[in-house]
Amino acid sequence: GENVEQHPSTLSVQEGDSAVIKCTYSDSASNYFPWYKQELGKRPQLIIDIRSNVGEKKDQRIAVTLNKTAKHFSLHITETQPEDSAVYFCAVEAGGYQKVTFGTGTKLQVIP
Amino acid sequence: EAQVTQNPRYLITVTGKKLTVTCSQNMNHEYMSWYRQDPGLGLRQIYYSMNVEVTDKGDVPEGYKVSRKEKRNFPLILESPSPNQTSLYFCASSLRTGRNEQFFGPGTRLTVL
Numbered sequence: 001g002e003n004v005e006q007h008p009s010t011l012s013v014q015e016g017d018s019a020v021i022k023c024t025y026s027d028s029a030s031n032y033f034p035w036y037k038q039e040l041g042k043r044p045q046l047i048i049d050i051r052s053n054v055g056e057k058k059d060q061r062i063a064v065t066l067n068k069t070a071k072h073f074s075l076h077i078t079e080t081q082p083e084d085s086a087v088y089f090c091a092v093e094a095g096g097y098q099k100v101t102f103g104t105g106t107k108l109q110v111i112p
Numbered sequence: 113e114a115q116v117t118q119n120p121r122y123l124i125t126v127t128g129k130k131l132t133v134t135c136s137q138n139m140n141h142e143y144m145s146w147y148r149q150d151p152g153l154g155l156r157q158i159y160y161s162m163n164v165e166v167t168d169k170g171d172v173p174e175g176y177k178v179s180r181k182e183k184r185n186f187p188l189i190l191e192s193p194s195p196n197q198t199s200l201y202f203c204a205s206s207l208r209t210g211r212n213e214q215f216f217g218p219g220t221r222l223t224v225l
Binding site for chain 1: 143145147152153154155156157160162168170171202209210211213214216217218219
């Protein structure tokens with residue numbers, strides 16, 4: 001089955017700095033890569049996603065890059081703000097099987 | 113309002129006592145899924161369903177059952193709960209497949225004594 005590794009598990013940054021979270025996956029047939037944000041005590045919510053025919057996607061301060069050859073994708077948050085503090089999960093949909101595998105999460109703390 | 117609902121939100125039970133956690137969505141989504149969330153392990157898929165009467169195992173299906181008799185409902189059944197099933201459970205739905213944004217329910221915190 002699909003194996004998704006996410007790093008780092010915790011990340012502290014100063015407000016205004018950038019944060020980068022990386023995920024690697026094992027199944028080369030995977031072709032959908034979403035990122036979810038989960039605030040404390042809340043449900044996960046999609047913040048950005050990318051499909052395998054695209055290398056990079058941006059939405060204001062967040063961006064995702066995908067390297068299919070190396071089988072990794074990354075979340076980039078620029079100009080971090082305290083409200084970015086949360087747990088972030090990457091996920092991979094295994095191509096053709098409809099199963100979704102999540103990474104183990106990254107707890108991001110933005111220090112004012 | 114478009115939403116995914118789960119009930120109950122909190123449940124404390126004892127080993128071996130059958131229970132059902134309900135999940136319902138009002139968005140006419142075809143794909144529904146159950147996850148459990150445990151510290152350090154992220155979200156792990158238990159079962160998913162691509163449409164009525166079509167279900168399949170996720171990564172951690174042991175000890176769980178599901179059914180999809182109607183498009184809007186996807187209950188999770190624990191026939192004989194054990195303490196290792198103590199967890200936070202999320203139901204989710206998406207428009208058509210696992211390749212679309214998933215909308216999560218509010219979660220059900222289950223404790224099995």
